[in-house]
Amino acid sequence: MKRMIIATVLLAASVSGAAAATLDTVKQRGMLVCGVSTGFAGFSAPDSQGNYKGLDVDYCRALAAGVLGDAGKVRYVALTAQNRFTALQSGEVDVLYRNSTQTLLRGVTLGLRQGPVNFYDGQGFVVRRDSGVKDLKGLNGATVCVAQGTTHEVTLGDYGRANGIDWRPLVFDRPDTMLQTFFGGRCDAMTQDASALAGSVTTAAPNPADYSVLPTTISKEPLGPFTRNGDEVWSDIVAWLHYGLIEAEELGVTAANADEMTKSNVPAIQRLLGSAGDLGSRLGLDNKWMLQAIKAGGNYGEIFERNVGKASPLKLDRGLNATWSKGGLMYALPFK
The missing domain is CATH 3.40.190.10 (Periplasmic binding protein-like II)
Structure with a gap:
């Protein structure tokens, strides 16, 4: 019985260590390494000064802000369709935000985990x-x-x-x-x-x-982030970042009003922004991690409109990428 208990404890410690590996690496490095495309307008492309811009880039910035407290602490790695998954598998990048379609085979054969869809395309x-x-x-x-x-x-x-x-x-x-x-x-x-x-x-x-x-x-081209299997904590952070950006749009929390909204008496807003509850610590993060992520670039609607929506050169309709309450498929799991 004693051996069994020891083995169970060691196994749990091993799993916990594996699950926390990427988060620990990012924190120790002080920099997020984000896999993006070599240049898709609206999603990830360098501007004339070489600064990456786009919907995928804004997700990288939001993730860095939530985890490291600074949206600027990102190194972008431009990846082709041929080397994107290998780069993630090998640890060259921490997360893949590269307008990549999620499929059954990619989900079960690459040793990677598919995060929630952040753009529905075709x-x-x-x-x-x-x-x-x-x-x-x-x-x-x-x-x-x-x-x-x-x-x-x-x-x-x-x-x-x-x-x-x-x-x-x-x-x-x-x-x-x-x-x-x-x-x-x-x-x-x-x-x-x-x-x-x-x-x-x-x-x-x-x-x-x-x-x-x-x-x-x-x-159907459901696009979204990829992380490595076995990195459960990191994969959860990437998933809940997306849900948090959708939740922020649903609740009316924006980049401009996020600080003021921390004073709200609405429980859902309090939990999202970390002014109540203890949700961030469950992910190994500060409880105000989503506050920092939202301040970096706004909620999902702001990110969409700025990069690919009517305020952008692409001028795409929200369509399926609208929130569920407005006829779309974007739906946040509750922060509770």
Whole structure:
């Protein structure tokens, strides 16, 4: 019996140590290492000064603010579709925020854990307006630019076979090369997430008015963060960061009013901002960690609108990314 108890205690200690590994590493390093894309407008792309901006970047900043108390303590690692998961598996990055689609195989074969979806998307197509193409059947026999190592590559083949469309994929290992090739006229169409297409046309096309994103999407692309299996505490922090940003939007807590809202007498707001309850400590963090995260860049609605919404060059509708109370799918688990 004594041996069994000792073994159980050692096992629990081992699991606890593994679960806390990334959080401890980030705190000791004093810097969050965040995996992002090599350049998707609206999600993660460097500006003219080399500073990363976008929805995924704002999640990295919010995470650094919550864990380290400083949104600026982030090092961004630009990853391609081919090396993104390997970089996370090897420990090169602490978390992957790189508009990556969550799927069954990715969830069960990579040794990684998929966090909550922070952007609902779908695979779309862009063509030149003067091509006369109005729908996907018009792409029969067309050359389609697509990125290698993505769900888009697989879905393109699946959809074509299922619907009798004989398109010819032209595969690229880098999105920037794909954009140059498409806008250079070598492909009849290009396929990506619809949000990425909007960003590509807005920021990379010689004349955006010359291009049209077709109205049909051919897949579900639930995008969200990835962490490593076995890092339960860290994975929980990444998950609850997202829920906290949604909860903040639901409760009307913004970057501008967050400090003032700590004086609220609404229990849900008190728990979210750490002025009541003891929730942050359960994650190994300060109880006001979400207060710091929200102050870094605002709630989910603010992050969306600034980077991809009507206040951005992409001007995307909220759609499925609206909160549940406004017809969308974004729904925060309760902070209690």
